[in-house]
Amino acid sequence: MNAVATLTVSLASYGLAGWVYATAARRASPWGRRVASTLFAVGFAATAALVIATWEGTGRPPFKSLFQSLLLLACCVSVVHLVVERIAPWPPVGAAVSVAMMSILGYALAHPDLGPVGHPPALQSPWFIPHVVAYFAGYGTLLLAAVLATAHLTCPARASDREPDGDRLRTDRVRLMHALVVTGFLLLTAGLVLGSFWAREAWGAYWAWDPKENWALISWLTYVLYFHLRRLPGWNDRSQAWMILAGLAAIGFTYLGIQWLPTADSSVHVYR
């Protein structure tokens, strides 16, 4: 099966999963959620199979072009979602994650970049895989935290007659969001440290003030700010959710935005 067909199957499964998740959320049906989860896993399996096939076919980790990185991101978000769902099943989040997956894969399908991808000498290093995987696993985790934050801001769980468990639910969600930020932040830190070790070996300096490096540092500092602000009085679940969205905005700019910067031409990290 070729790449476009595989991605279309994957996109369709995620779409179906999103629809079933939304239905399960409305009817509070645990059976529906399980079906949705299976469809979601099918979507993930198709994209993962494509990534593995590309890796085997070219003999190189397919993490270089924007198209390849989108597929890697889709895999990372899916794994995190499937793990988190086992701990805390919440169908509206499943629906929102499915929409996010459809946007990622939809964008990839609209710009299919299937030609041979050259790997310049600097990328041919044992640091390449751990550096990229740490970052994308981190991005996937923090993207899921942001989806949870959005769901939390739009459908707040408060104790009411309809939801007597509202308060407990809110505490659970706050904890889950925080756990995701902690995990994602650790992965970002690991990616940053691995990157500087690699840079020292490839370019002779651990830090080059490349636009991508600067923005990776800005995103990292945004989460550092999160960890500090949460010790302040007045911090609550809503400020937590907003701070998670601010962090994701910084990551989004690091990932896709730096190509519009006037300094992009001098960057060695821009997707071309």
Next chain:
Amino acid sequence: VTLDRFRVERPETAQAGHTDEVTNFASTLTIRRAGRRVLTREVRVNQPLAYGVWSLFQASYDPKNPLNSGILIVRDPGQPCVMIGLCAVLLGTVLGLLASSQRTRREGETS
């Protein structure tokens, strides 16, 4: 330091579309001290040569002249400290967040 040889490595099987791809750049360098040859070694991208306090990197090449090789010579005595510092940041982050999650759990149990 003299450059003995500079070569551009290409993939063994040049597939269609891969023909102008470069696998690596390699320079054979000889270091002399007071006219005497001390060391001859190949420097490649991602494989620098360490000599005393100096590190020699394959930094660039001249696409117009295949005989020219850009070698970066770095002396940065503070670098080991920075690398240790970076590991400390990673370790500190792990430990700090572990401690804080335990505190949160304890608070959850007492409340």
